Amino acid sequence: MSRIKIIPLQFAGVEVLEQMLPLISARFKIETLVSTHRMDLTPFFNPVRSQYNANDIIQKMVPLVDEGDKIVGVTDLDLFIPVLSYIFGQAYLGGSVALVSGHRLVNARYGLADDPKLFSERLLKCIIHELGHAFGLKHCLLPGCVMVSTTYVEEMDQKSDQFCRSCKIQLK
């Protein structure tokens, strides 16, 4: 039976992830669990950019995947890929590994009042979005769908954590 495993990698709020499990499981209709692995992320730190290389971390995660599973790393660290100045998350279309960062989802980093509930909603949307890619979905244009591409944090607040009908059909 295939599963979704959420792996905290230098992420402070494991309880936040545990609370999300039923929601993620419901979206993909697959058993979802939190699974812990020790992984040293210091080799992926880029001192010039003060960020961590998402593509390299994903490569390192590949051996952690059991046949048929999808795994999502969740971290508080700020991520980049070589050509972009930051990313919220990364996955490959139809791939089995995804990575999501909570770093830029924190209100306080934008000079706004702290809001833990909003943070976990954003994180959930990121996780479902990247998993959507891993399950083969491309971006969607329909306002509100979780597969809408978002590159600024408050754009994320404009969408739901749900797939629109056409994405749902493609997911089957």
Place this chain on the structure above:
Amino acid sequence: MDNNLSILIVDDELSVRDSLSNWFIEDGYSVDTAEDAKVALKKIEAFNFHIILVDIKLPGMDGLELNRRIKSINDEAVVIIMTAFASVDSAVQALKDGAYDYVCKPFDPDAITHIIRNASKTIHLSQENISLQDRIKSLVNVEDIIGESEGILKVLEQVRVVAGTDSTVIINGDSGTGKELIAKAIHMNSSRRFFPMVIVHCGAIAENLMESELFGHERGAFTGAQYARKGKFEMADGATLFLDEISTISMKMQIELLRVLEAKTFTRVGGNREFKSDFRVICATNRDLQAMVNAGEFREDLFYRLNVFSITIPPLRERTEDIKPLSEHFVKFYAEQMNKGTKHIGRRAAKALNNYDFPGNVRELENLIERAIVIGTGDTVQLKDLPLDHVAAKPTWESIQEMEYHHIQGILEKYDWNISRSAKALGVDRVTLYSKIKKYKIEKNK
């Protein structure tokens, strides 16, 4: 979703090609790559790419020269130059040679997304040699808008007409009639569909936070902030700005909105950089704005700016023909969602729905059906699954006999055809009940 546009990425660095390929594939483009100008030119001669991303620094022929060559092979291709900060001057030269735009490496994902969306919009518009308005013969890309009534068909016709323009739209309608759904339909059928629809809930913005919310603020405006905040106007550049519940907008915000609508520029709080934003406004309201203007509650100048095209969605009770298809649509949707197999609506339930006047309109209908699917068992949505008993009893009959017939039928339904309990409730014995059932030919209905 595939968007039928192709991109060629020309860069000598493998990691750049890979990262960008993945990024654009997820965005629905078909992607090819080339590691130098020679390979690129071969591919460009063989295939008409819509968008070509060219690194300015390439081994052999550089990006500037490649850009000129591309123009002589396929002058419709949109060329976007990738450059390091140090060589912005040469990027400017590339623009003079006909490149569409340039981005500095590493790209801000927001910036590259914006450029690509703009390019996609330009390409789509140029592909349509007839005007967008003529092209939209039928509406696309919208989650099903259900309805057969004249009222809803008229609304859809207005959507079709206005989607092809950039004019401001006011959508009038009572709560739950589908104002947001119609706004999405306009957006998704306009050339702005590659950009988001940015929603502002006008009444929900606290007065003291309004400026930051609308205009954003610079990083320096707050101690400890690592990143600048973008306001809604900035987020809506290229996009559709949906002002929901515009009637609840404060006087102060009316003034700010009017100013930005006129100037199309603004500055972030705590900064003096001037930002331009090109957005299309769609408003929704459940109150009569003209009446508010007359009462001095809404600025007249703002109203005239907004009220260019107006769409009114009739309440559900004025288009009862839509109740049946809407109910069936929601039953199908929620039954599927909750894995309850196929379901249909029982006759009495359907009748009750039809007789109800739905003060909460389509949203209320949707909620009723969702709840009925949650609590209901079997393959039929029954009257008892809906909180509408009183509605079903609304008499449409006149004779005492008819009344007796309907009353007995209702009680039988209520007690699931348990004869003893129904008889008790009716205050008759079982034999009498049986004979009435026979007399009126009452049948257990599905």
